[in-house]
Amino acid sequence: MIIKKAFVKTLPVMAAYIILGMGFGILMDDKGYAPVLSVGSSILIYAGSMQYVAVSLLTDGVSLWYAALMTLMVNARHLFYGIAMIIKYKDMGLFKPYLIFGLTDETFSLLCEDKEYPKDKKNIRRYCFFVTLFDHLYWIAGTAIGALVGSLIDFDSKGIDFSMTALFVTVFVEQWLTSKEHRFALTGLGSAALCLLIFDSSIFLIPAMILISLMSTVFYLSGNNTERNT
Amino acid sequence: MNMHSLSIIIVISGVTVLLRFLPFMLLGRNAKVPNFITYLGKRLPYAIMGMLIIYCLRDVSFRSYGKWLPSAISVAVVAGLHVWKRNTLLSIILGTICYMLLVQYIFV
Numbered sequence: 001m002i003i004k005k006a007f008v009k010t011l012p013v014m015a016a017y018i019i020l021g022m023g024f025g026i027l028m029d030d031k032g033y034a035p036v037l038s039v040g041s042s043i044l045i046y047a048g049s050m051q052y053v054a055v056s057l058l059t060d061g062v063s064l065w066y067a068a069l070m071t072l073m074v075n076a077r078h079l080f081y082g083i084a085m086i087i088k089y090k091d092m093g094l095f096k097p098y099l100i101f102g103l104t105d106e107t108f109s110l111l112c113e114d115k116e117y118p119k120d121k122k123n124i125r126r127y128c129f130f131v132t133l134f135d136h137l138y139w140i141a142g143t144a145i146g147a148l149v150g151s152l153i154d155f156d157s158k159g160i161d162f163s164m165t166a167l168f169v170t171v172f173v174e175q176w177l178t179s180k181e182h183r184f185a186l187t188g189l190g191s192a193a194l195c196l197l198i199f200d201s202s203i204f205l206i207p208a209m210i211l212i213s214l215m216s217t218v219f220y221l222s223g224n225n226t227e228r229n230t
Numbered sequence: 231m232n233m234h235s236l237s238i239i240i241v242i243s244g245v246t247v248l249l250r251f252l253p254f255m256l257l258g259r260n261a262k263v264p265n266f267i268t269y270l271g272k273r274l275p276y277a278i279m280g281m282l283i284i285y286c287l288r289d290v291s292f293r294s295y296g297k298w299l300p301s302a303i304s305v306a307v308v309a310g311l312h313v314w315k316r317n318t319l320l321s322i323i324l325g326t327i328c329y330m331l332l333v334q335y336i337f338v
Contacts, residue, residue, distance in 0.1 A: 084275050165287065
């Protein structure tokens, strides 16, 4: 039952990950990299947008320092997911390292709301584990399909990557409708939009995250004590 | 297989794993999590979703209609559908089909 519940929850991610994984596999194949390297990347890195960046890092043959710095910039947003999940992942036992490893944008968006979690502790662990695992498997499967047979499939997939945007918009709307607190939603939207106007699109997330952190601190300090303790 | 390519993949993987584990390593050990972190854990997801939407739309440009209208229309369709039906799968599938039709046939 828990497995089925987790599977149904991950359905919106399935299509996106298989298609986007295929895109990565096809791209790597196109640049002449063996399927073992693209599938290996999807198993070990498991970070969608970074893997697309990785293709150009590989073809340019950049230094390892440059690769590390680039990863730091593109994936710094994962620090936020960790902070937001510390409490929820507190009692995850042996599953914890894998849950942290697999905390992608999409998996985070599925698990950051605990309203749909099962009731008892043991099932919460298994639920979070299977949601994370299913997402990871879709990504690996997509990459493998792309790397092995992608070039044979004739289908105009232009625009399919919008499914990621659509997923985040539905989570955003869902959160908006179920919460009375809108300052944080607006802060995230506003800070990112403002920083995108000022900075280059390749680095705007860094100043945006700093701005969100500052605003969150202001909200926390200006909040009354009852709110602080909830 | 090229050793340098393999090294690049391993470095990217290492830094990504480090970023994902860092908050848990720095803040997760204490039995008592500070109030501020509990507060952030509850509220930050709202801000992050807003940030991620902008992140997905980062390459939208306002130089011509074709560069921003498809995204604007499709985001409105997803949001509108979701307010109306509250069905995640339906909102995502119809919104994505809408976007694909727009960029493939209308704003080519």
